[in-house]
Structures are given as C-alpha cells and as structure tokens.
Amino acid sequence: MERGSAMKIVYKYLSFVFVLIIPALVLSSERFTVPVGDSPSLGPEKAPVTIIEFLDYQ
Amino acid sequence: MKEILSTYKDKVRLVIKHMPYKYRDFAFISAEAALAARDQGKFWEMHWMLHERFPKLDRESLISYAQELGLDMKRFRNDLENMKHMDHIQADLKLSRDLDLYSTPTFYINGIKAVGDRPLESFKSIIDKELESSARE
Numbered sequence: 456m457e458r459g460s461a462m463k464i465v466y467k468y469l470s471f472v473f474v475l476i477i478p479a480l481v482l483s484s485e486r487f488t489v490p491v492g493d494s495p496s497l498g499p500e501k502a503p504v505t506i507i508e509f510l511d512y513q
Numbered sequence: 514m515k516e517i518l519s520t521y522k523d524k525v526r527l528v529i530k531h532m533p534y535k536y537r538d539f540a541f542i543s544a545e546a547a548l549a550a551r552d553q554g555k556f557w558e559m560h561w562m563l564h565e566r567f568p569k570l571d572r573e574s575l576i577s578y579a580q581e582l583g584l585d586m587k588r589f590r591n592d593l594e595n596m597k598h599m600d601h602i603q604a605d606l607k608l609s610r611d612l613d614l615y616s617t618p619t620f621y622i623n624g625i626k627a628v629g630d631r632p633l634e635s636f637k638s639i640i641d642k643e644l645e646s647s648a649r650e
Contacts, residue, residue, distance in 0.1 A: 486624030487612065491528050494605070495547075495556045497518065498526035503647035504640050506525060507621040508514065509532040509609055512543035512563040513570050 515561065517636055524644060529560065530605045532617050539570035542593065544602050546575040549592035553584050 489507045518525060531547075533540030543563055550559035562578050563570065572593070579589045592598070609619075620627040622639045 485626075487621055487626055488624060489530075489608070489612065489621045492604070493601075494528050494530055495551055495560070496526055496528040497557055499523050500526065502524055502526035504521070504525045504623055504643045505528060505621075506514075506517075507528045507530060509530045509605075509614055509617055509619045511531075511533050511537065511540050511617040512547070512567065513534070513537040513540040 516633060517640070520637070521640060521644075525640065530608060531602050532605060532609045532614065532619075533602065534617070539572075539575075541596070541599075541602065542572060543570045543575060545593055545596055545598055546579065546589075548598035548601060549589050550579065550582065550584060552592065552597075553588070555582050555584060558582050 491505070491507070494507075514527060518527060529547075531544040533544045535541075547556060547559045547563060550556055559578065559582060562582070566574065566578065575593065576586070576590065580586060616628060618630060620636075622636070623643050625639060625643075627635070627639065
C-alpha cells in the first residue's frame, strides 16, 4: 500500500516534468523566422544580431 | 532601443514593423507619418520623435513634427491625407496576425521572441549570448 502511494508520487512528479517543464524549455528556445521585407532598418545588413520590433507609436 | 543601438553600434540591426491598434485614435496616422517621412529620407528622425513626443500624436502635432524635420510639407500632408502607406501597414499587421501577436511592443532578437517593454539589461543579456554564439561559429 505504502509502496503504491510512493509510486504514485513518482508518477506525478514525472508527468509534471514531461507535461510542463519540457514544453517550457522547448518553447523558450524556439526561434521564429520573421521576414525583414522592405521594412525600415538601421544598422548593417550583415550584423550578427537583428532585432525586429513590432510597435505602435500610440 | 536607441541606447542598445549606440551600445552595440554595428553589431545590431534594428528593423521596424508597424502594428497600430485599431481602437487607438492616432495609431494609424502616426505610422503613416513615420513612413511618409521615410519617403523623404527622415524615417528614423520621425521615429524617435514620435517616441519622444508621445502622447501628442494628433494630426496637427504630426504635421508640426514634419515641419520641424524640414520635410516637404505639401507632399507630407498629401501622403497623410491619402494614407499612402496603408498597404505597407496592412502587410505588417497581417504578419503580426500570422505570428499570433497581440501586444506591442514585441521583439524578435535573432528570432527569439520577447514580449513587452523590458529593462535594458534583459535585452543586453540576450544580445550578448547571441554575439557569443556568433563569435564561436
């Protein structure tokens, strides 16, 4: 009985890892492709870092 | 953003996409003003000015900013009147919908999404990591 409930806790913990933590890690490292197109840009085209900002002036 | 550009100089490129919120009175017209200024080679001057002069973004204010920047006023007024760059703005809005964006500002730093205004340090830490990994390649 005790052993069973201990296993339950282990399963709960494991499901927490799989359901929450792993997707969070994957999502946080996801990189999106956003086309620059003919948008206004400042700085060299071949700069190692490109920041694309979506903004509203108001 | 200005501070980031001056900190990293030629290592960072900034690209602007317009995402005017339809229920704000001056959101569209101020995006138009920036793009109309772009046609006269003064996009960035107008862009920073709109940040600095916020929230004064009504038509009369925009016209006075254009005057201050020495733009051809007949052309500027005309562009504003005709919403000349609506297609450009709509294309940006479509892109924002495709990316499922709901709030401004949203940034993509080498494709890494960062939502909302954030402290300078937060940008710097992402940029520094990107520069490190690009130096290793």
